[in-house]
Amino acid sequence: MNKWRCSVCGYIHEGKELPEKCPICGVGPEEFTVEIETPALKQAGKRWKCTVCDYVHTGDMPPDKCPVCGVGSELFVLLLDEVLELTTEAVLAAGLDTANSAVDKISYGLYIITSVKDNKFNGQCCNTLLQLTSNPLRVSVCLNKNNLTHEYLMDSGVFAVSMLTTSQSEAVSRFGYQSGRTTDKFAGVEYISGKNGCPILKNCLAYIEASVLPDKIVDVGTHTLFVADVTAGRMVANQEALTYSFYRSIK
Template sequence: MNKWRCNVCGYIHEGEKAPAECPVCGVGPEEFAIFTEKVEQRQPGKRWKCTVCDYVHTGDTPPDSCPLCGVSAELFVLLLDETVSLTREAVAEAGLDTANSAMDKISYGLYIVTSIKDNSINGQCCNTVFQLTSKPLRISICLNKRNLTHQYVMDSGIFAVSMLGTEQTEAVRRFGYQSGRNVDKFAGIEYLSGQNGCPILTNCLAYVEAKVLQTLDVGTHTLFIADVTAGRMVANEEALTYSLYRSKKG
């Protein structure tokens, strides 16, 4: 009888074939590989790292979306074995693979985007939150279409953004590594309902509430452009970024 290891969470399954779904993290059989205690047999190919949760995918191209945190392929970078010297030849040969790697050097913040639909709340970790204009005060967020929070924002037209501090890495894991379709992400979490009804983490650095003005289909994701309707500072501390989060994980 074979042993199969989930490449996402490490769960070991025994059977003639991989399970239809991992009972721990929910990914499908394509994320399982035959496993022995001495040798873990993986399909040959390039190794791609998710810049949000550090999940590593093996294959010629990155996955359409991360099976762990849900971000799309553009947030994966190609893992290189060594540093490449920058030469004219290297510039001439640059392509999409190397561009994905370069994207790892763009600085991002980490935020919790929440929404409400039919008195049900949900939230997710999000890196694409940015201010568009100051008069009027307008922001934008970008969410994966597969995510439950995307559905809530699309249907209700409202959301809130809780900004995280440097010590709130657990919030990234809670809201980014699991789906609200399977768990109540707010169980045991202290939060308040904002003026628009969306949950706000009580220990956030700051928050804003927003009403969607316009949406733009950008393929796997939707870009939501919204007017800020309320918000305030909570704590004057350093904000959590991708780079800092990865260094804390390491």
């Protein structure tokens, strides 16, 4: 049995086949990607990644067409599990098709991004937080346009980031795999309102508050990139930070 992840809201569907639509945000099967493959599939052969939707196929050859987005086999790239000898010839032969497997190795943290609108607040799990400069202390975050937190952030221009520890994987499921349009994600969660009104998880590793720079909001397609100045923050616990790689290893 596979686990399929909705790329819009993060909902996880378990089953051999894709769902007809996401029960949380309503998008079709083309917005789902394989989240976790069964051990039997992992041992079956090579792994091929669709460069359009990120679907991963296991087998000696790529599929004739992607079962998720329908593109042909020419848009699949081989994900290398073995060590490649890096030579001048290998560098000259590299291109966008081979870059996809390299991008998969970029390291990410997992964070809870929260924002406010009309005295209401929402939060989502995010792995696209990045420090840009130290003086001024400036960060960026990239959010899917379909997410409720994106709507709140566009309206208020402020957000808070709760950084997670390795013992807080349940927060990823709570804030990442369901929509704030249908679920109160903060029900039963201890939090404190920050100076900018955004909720901060009380037992987080650390937190920052930030104010978006209106002239540095960038449309990047399915997502919006927000550049923001950090206005406050504090370390809370001396523990290991939760990374995306660690989270996947324990799921």
